[in-house]
Amino acid sequence: MAAILLGVLYYVLLVFWLLLLGRLVVELVRTFARDWRPTGVAVVIIESVFTVTDPPIKALRRVLPPIPLGPIRLDLSLMIVMLVVIIAMNVVGGFAGR
Template identity: 50%
Template sequence: MQAVGSFIHLVLWLALAMLLVRFVVDWVQVFARSWSPKGPLLVVLEAVYTVTDPPLIALRRLIPPLRFGGIGIDLSFMVLLLICYLLLTINSRLLLS
């Protein structure tokens, strides 16, 4: 059971790392609109977006944006981060202890 727990732990950490990379890239694109990745970075970011898009799209269907007047705040990213952290904690308590 230890090997399964370690594998799940690794997968969850990789998912969190990819989500954090996506977070940084999204904010870079917000502040520097003319920036676009090139070369090997483009390949890495394409992989990150390919892995992180399906769960985010699924959560966006379930969780509507929080409206403040004319502004909508997308909570799906924060919910996905929270889910990953909770699964990581549960895995650590049950399978790795």
């Protein structure tokens, strides 16, 4: 029974990591193509991705604000959340026997 729950938790973490990866891609596109505006189904998908991934990222930003580097600010919160999710996947996968 515990292996099943750990397996489900592993796949939930995997889906969350994929959503974080999607958010990273969207943020990179918005950074390099500032005039890009999603339309149609893309708006719904991107809004869903941001709605799911915002809580942990915003919580981490309160603890670790973006680092000012001259005229830009380096935000590490997304990378840290992705790293934590990968570590959690490895731990859960180890306990589940993956």
